Amino acid sequence: MLAGLQNVTFEFGARTIVEDxxxxxxxxxxxxxxxxxxxxxxTLLKLLAGEYSPSKGTIEKGRNTTIGYLxxxxxxxxxxxxxxxVALGAFEKILQLEKQIEELxxxxxxxxxxxxxxxxxxKLHELEILGGYNIxxxxxxxxxxxxxxxxxxxxSYREFSGGxxxxxxxxxxxxxxxxxxxxxxxxxxxxxxxxxWLEKYLQHYQGAVVIVSHDKFFLNRMVTKIVELYQKHxxxxxxxxxxxxxxxxxxxxxxxxxxxxxxDYIRQNERLVERxxxxxxxxAMAQSLIKKLEKLDRIEEPETERPNIRINFRMDxxxxxxxxxxxxxxxxxxxxxxVKNTSAEITRGDKIALIGANGKxxxTLLxxxxxxxxxxxxxxxxxxxxxxFYAQHQLEALNLEHTVIEEMMExxxxxxxxxxxxxLGCFLFSGDDVEKKIKVLSGGEKARVALAKTIIxxxxxxxxxxxxxxxxxxxxELLAEALNKYExxxxxxxxxxxxxxxxxxxxxxIADHDIKEFKGGYKEWAEWKERQGSLSQSLPAGNASQEAxxxxxxxxxxxxxKKPAKEPNKAELNNSGASPSGGREGKKELQKQQRIFQQLExxxxxxNEQKQLLETALxxxxxxxxxxKFLKTEAAYKKVAAELExxxxxxxxxxxxxxxxxxxx
Numbered sequence: 001m002l003a004g005l006q007n008v009t010f011e012f013g014a015r016t017i018v019e020d021x022x023x024x025x026x027x028x029x030x031x032x033x034x035x036x037x038x039x040x041x042x043t044l045l046k047l048l049a050g051e052y053s054p055s056k057g058t059i060e061k062g063r064n065t066t067i068g069y070l071x072x073x074x075x076x077x078x079x080x081x082x083x084x085x086v087a088l089g090a091f092e093k094i095l096q097l098e099k100q101i102e103e104l105x106x107x108x109x110x111x112x113x114x115x116x117x118x119x120x121x122x123k124l125h126e127l128e129i130l131g132g133y134n135i136x137x138x139x140x141x142x143x144x145x146x147x148x149x150x151x152x153x154x155x156s157y158r159e160f161s162g163g164x165x166x167x168x169x170x171x172x173x174x175x176x177x178x179x180x181x182x183x184x185x186x187x188x189x190x191x192x193x194x195x196x197w198l199e200k201y202l203q204h205y206q207g208a209v210v211i212v213s214h215d216k217f218f219l220n221r222m223v224t225k226i227v228e229l230y231q232k233h234x235x236x237x238x239x240x241x242x243x244x245x246x247x248x249x250x251x252x253x254x255x256x257x258x259x260x261x262x263x264d265y266i267r268q269n270e271r272l273v274e275r276x277x278x279x280x281x282x283x284a285m286a287q288s289l290i291k292k293l294e295k296l297d298r299i300e301e302p303e304t305e306r307p308n309i310r311i312n313f314r315m316d317x318x319x320x321x322x323x324x325x326x327x328x329x330x331x332x333x334x335x336x337x338x339v340k341n342t343s344a345e346i347t348r349g350d351k352i353a354l355i356g357a358n359g360k361x362x363x364t365l366l367x368x369x370x371x372x373x374x375x376x377x378x379x380x381x382x383x384x385x386x387x388x389f390y391a392q393h394q395l396e397a398l399n400l401e402h403t404v405i406e407e408m409m410e411x412x413x414x415x416x417x418x419x420x421x422x423x424l425g426c427f428l429f430s431g432d433d434v435e436k437k438i439k440v441l442s443g444g445e446k447a448r449v450a451l452a453k454t455i456i457x458x459x460x461x462x463x464x465x466x467x468x469x470x471x472x473x474x475x476x477e478l479l480a481e482a483l484n485k486y487e488x489x490x491x492x493x494x495x496x497x498x499x500x501x502x503x504x505x506x507x508x509x510i511a512d513h514d515i516k517e518f519k520g521g522y523k524e525w526a527e528w529k530e531r532q533g534s535l536s537q538s539l540p541a542g543n544a545s546q547e548a549x550x551x552x553x554x555x556x557x558x559x560x561x562k563k564p565a566k567e568p569n570k571a572e573l574n575n576s577g578a579s580p581s582g583g584r585e586g587k588k589e590l591q592k593q594q595r596i597f598q599q600l601e602x603x604x605x606x607x608n609e610q611k612q613l614l615e616t617a618l619x620x621x622x623x624x625x626x627x628x629k630f631l632k633t634e635a636a637y638k639k640v641a642a643e644l645e646x647x648x649x650x651x652x653x654x655x656x657x658x659x660x661x662x663x664x665x
Contacts, residue, residue: 006022021233025180094132191356214476272286325345327379352505366493389462604647
């Protein structure tokens, strides 16, 4: 066990976050920590990281366990150092060693005595053992995987926004390679390519990972266990998020039935107590029943903490067939070209997801379509189009003196106050929250108000820029469900792959300064992209000597695979071991099966070595920095794993035949 909670209770004042919780984290586990907003997921991570102490129980941690904890509070860190220097801080011991070597080198120039030469040589050897000659290359690869360009690496950390700073700190944490990684919403500040890179890297990370995330797609692909914080208790599900959803539904049904059965039992006994209490001859029985009921371990009724409120869109007008048409549009920021002589159109019924890496101009294109961004070319607006645009700048249009409910009532949606309060519940405003003034809300809360206003605008064309950024998983699902039922059209920018897969019927990608359209949903697009990637040529040669050595090892392994002993054919494998007891035929068959067994054993050994080399390659950040390299390595790994599975089955069959033949001889 790396770390965990043992009978832990934690309270904030009068509020209990978790009660009598036990949870043990084992090496190499991939865990998704989930729960509604405000239930205390981040608090649990802080307990595990040792930042909080429990009211009762103990926080357990292995003696040598190292923990890395990525969270929003890290953004208070500030420095003038370059982002490369900040990320290199992961190698503190190596950096200190480099400094010592530099100082020894200076001393040797002045006084070249034997002891200094010996110390200098020892330090260089230690640096080599620690992998000190590769840390710059390794750090650059991780930063590039998380979306930084080469010319960004020398820029000051202070020049970057909060989202990009968080990427630098994530890179540093990955490079430290702690035994346990605690990641609080790691995908919040990443674009799609960076999320995919992180996902692939963490799948082969040589340690345990606990992730708090509202990205269902990410959790489904990343985790093998879900830990839910629900009604102050920890509930563990051994599977991904889809498994958790099915299993939880069954658990709630079972708990509901058990609760109802117990309530029937309690009512029956209470009626008996009332009937017998007045009779002197039955008083003792009544008292016995009362004690029995008092000692009863009561089953709680399953509560729906967040009801499935419906979000409904309304439209006042039906637009013409074409909503927006772009002709020969060009948009540049100085030398940075976003699109050049591009044309596209949005037609009635289109539900478009605009995706791609940060800096490609997705938000700029949305503003261009909305008519709030200057450009050269032509933008033609369709008949009867009534748009509503949700983006971060919409926050500025909110009236700071209004309460949340007043702001909603001034939208002209014709909804009652009760309907508006219900809708605001979906956007995480409950009870008295709707009476708060806009001016006291956080940035995330203002964004949710602006999004709610967009939803009830009665528009027939929506432009949505990162609509899920400040929503929890449940609210994202409600919004996706509403957009599916929406009879209008929309174009949205999002990095939440599950949300995109549930809402889009077309994909737009900005590539080579052009709008590339794919007619189909996200799943079909991702499969198409993967097929395109799999057609790429062989791996480019690595720069590091370590890569060259790995290539040699793989080649040696491949050569040994090319010259195996004769491979057993199907006829040989399907030969039944039923030969005459004793006799020449039986001996011949036994010898034949033993040869096949040896051949299979040699082949399995070779493939296992190959698999180990590929696993080592997949655990290295550099593999993920180059897409072609990763796809080739992953394909090779899958092929070897499939061959091994098949050969192991044959191996067991042959072994059984040999055992039968030997027992009959």
